[in-house]
Amino acid sequence: MTNNQQLKYMNLTLKIWRQEDSKAKGRMVDYKVTEISEHMSFLEMMDVLNEQLVNKGEDPVAFDHDCREGICGMCSMYINGEAHGPDRGVTTCQLHMRMFKDGDTITIEPFRATAFPVIKDLVVDRSSFERIQQAGGYISVNTSGNTQDANSIPISKHAADEAMDAAMCIGCGACVASCKNSSAMLFVGAKVSQYALLPQGQVEAADRVRNMVAQMDLEGFGNCTNTGACEIECPKGISLENIARMNRELMKASI
């Protein structure tokens, strides 16, 4: 809470996508919320709306969320035309109402893509991401208790840090929702890069990149045309460099 400052309250109009289930036709519906504190998170504002709807006996707005601290990747709202809303480097749950003004109208939609069908209201089905990971997002090592010592292969700090930067992807899908082609290259590139940068990932590198990319295409994600919108909207700062690295890996794999 800010010192020396009066609390600011806002009245807002929300235009929200409502859709009963995957088969129903959706539509935008207007709602009003009042006395929203600037210190609320965006999802706490949505809680206020839902409490209001429940008390009136109406169906609350379904949305995905869990950790509410920007790490689980559940939350997924498309707010005023941007995945995760107007702030940079944050997920929907980390967005705060101080980014908005009294009297604003806020448009809230689900992440849209052919490969992310709507389940209900703002909840989408991201199991296409699961299937891409299942196609090769792993290193084939069994749990045995006699794996070689963790320090037996030194890894340069630089490579380890870079692998970590790629591994920070939370699988939210904002990159897909922001892309005019609904491409999943940033998401897939991040996983391919993490393993490509580590010695443990080398053995299966060629198969991995081929299989993951093939599955990505099969799921109906679009092509990358280098617009870079994904990188801008990615809450975890996953860099386009990962897409370039994936393309290089793919080239290597096809030689």
Added chain:
Amino acid sequence: MALNSKIPEGPIKDKWTDYKNHINLVNPANKRHIDVIVVGTGLAGGSAAATLAELGYNVKAFAYQDSPRRAHSIAAQGGINAAKNYMGDGDSTYRLFYDTVKGGDYRSREANVYRLAEVSANIIDQCVAQGVPFARDYGGLLDNRSFGGVLVSRTFYAKGQTGQQLLLGAYSAMNRQIARGKIEMFNRHEMLDVVKVNGKARGIIARNLITGEIERHSAHAVVIATGGYGNVYYLSTNAMGSNATAAWKIHKKGAFFANPCFTQIHPTCIPRSGDYQSKLTLMSESLRNDGRIWVPKHIEDAKSLQQRKMKPTDIPEENRDYFLERRYPAFGNLVPRDVASRAAKERCDAGFGVNATGEAVYLDFAAAIERYGKTQAKIQNLENPSKEKIYDLGRAIVEEKYGNLFQMYEKIVDEDPYKTPMMIYPATHYTMGGIWVDYNLMTTVNGLYCIGEANFSEHGANRLGASALMQGLADGYFVLPYTIGDYLSNEIRTGKIPTNTPEFDEAENDVKERLNFFINNKGEHSVDYYHKKLGKIMWDKVGMSRNAQGLISAMAEIKELREDFWKNVKVPGKLDEMNPELEKAGRVADFLELGELFAKDALMRNESCGGHFREESVELDGEQKGEAKRNDKEYAFVAAWEYKGEPSAAVLHKEELEFKDIELKQRSYK
């Protein structure tokens, strides 16, 4: 029923090896005919599911999120302990074992903790082989940091996202098995009951959270790995969906619940800012390495801060009370979590809180910035550096160490913690209590196992930092796969478990009846209304400081609230659709029962130990005056509660704790 912890005979360091040498095994061909259900795919359940599938069992795994990668383990920041002794600072299996037992205030089972310390090194090897990008030093070797309450550096980490990276490792191992068809993954499914046939756990009833369909799943054994119950307080650092339903349901079917009152309240969380607050955010323990905790010395200054007539930087050094340094000169700001939390509460209760709600203390980095700045100036040979220069140099160091946490704080609070001290307050974080299990991690129900935060086992009355991740992965990768095999070796002739039996009918009917009630009850109040009320009772009377009178009234109030809930709760929507309010209703209904047992356990345990502080049990004089007083004569046992129709009617079973390898001692941080 007498509790049998099934601890193997022999010296502590040989128990686990001897045990593994003598258990029954299942041959690979037979494993193909055995099904195992794993409920929960966080670190514990995810690692168990992957390993059991690798061994050849057919695994069905369940999670309420849309992917195993989203379990709350993902949120763990700080790190994972392992006795690798890579730093050469004298670490060993014994030392990790000792630290964990002492840190837990001597309320855990020695044999289990020793085994945990023993397998800890394997965890790091396994994770590195999976491609977990742990932090490394310039020589390319793994780096370690130190955590509270110990004298060695044994914590492995991946930036401030260790839990995420470990979970993604377990998730990748699961994905490999899902692709091979050895794990069938049920995302967006919630377990609503366990099914017992002839005394053995044989399956579960689950709700498909997309369609609302009620499903039956059978198996030869069931593993519960559903995490902790901190959300009984409504506000906690847990995820919104974290719940006790699976654990509570198995408790009602015969699994004893152990030490429910052992809960960890973490000292450094971002304070509440208003009634709309939905969750609390942790600021890593590592901050206490450099931050100094204080409140004003004078009550008038505190009043001015509360009314925002004054800024913390207006208060001169001599008018600040660094209360941890004052009370605990030896450990200062690095006392264990339970001690730090209570001290902050004591100051705030006395009126010295520093924000509008009076529930916050400062965590100040100004001294650290200056100290680092001066050192840097020396290193760079700057003569008479200006104040600004020192600040800039120091700030850069602090930024390198804690930059992501400072940024997270600023995003939430909208204040720059480099310029003005952070405000922090304790919040519910972790539950040491949970389902009672024996050495095999089996509950008091045959064939029903419980692992990870959901069980009670290794942390006694207080958990040390970076030990929960270690426990979850130890259970799932290295312990359960052996112990469950011993049990399943008797199941090779059983054949597939049918689901069209009266036991499944009955369990499914019970589940449906309850869901129907929620939808059809035309009540007045939302589920959150009840959850918030429960949270307030728990926090006020069963929180950081407890007394008999408060606990007795908490039990009565919770019971009353529960009765009101069952009359007046209002749940919108339908059964056969995605319905988050309906999901919450079931979870809160279970918290309303668990909360009462929690208070009952706290009332029974008339001693202060670890996170459980009874005002009646404090040192009355001497150097430790006013500090928590443990009572080993009367309470050196695990309290395992048996369900008897109502939480208040639960029957206590004691597992006496024997300390053969570690001497019982009072903790001192003075």
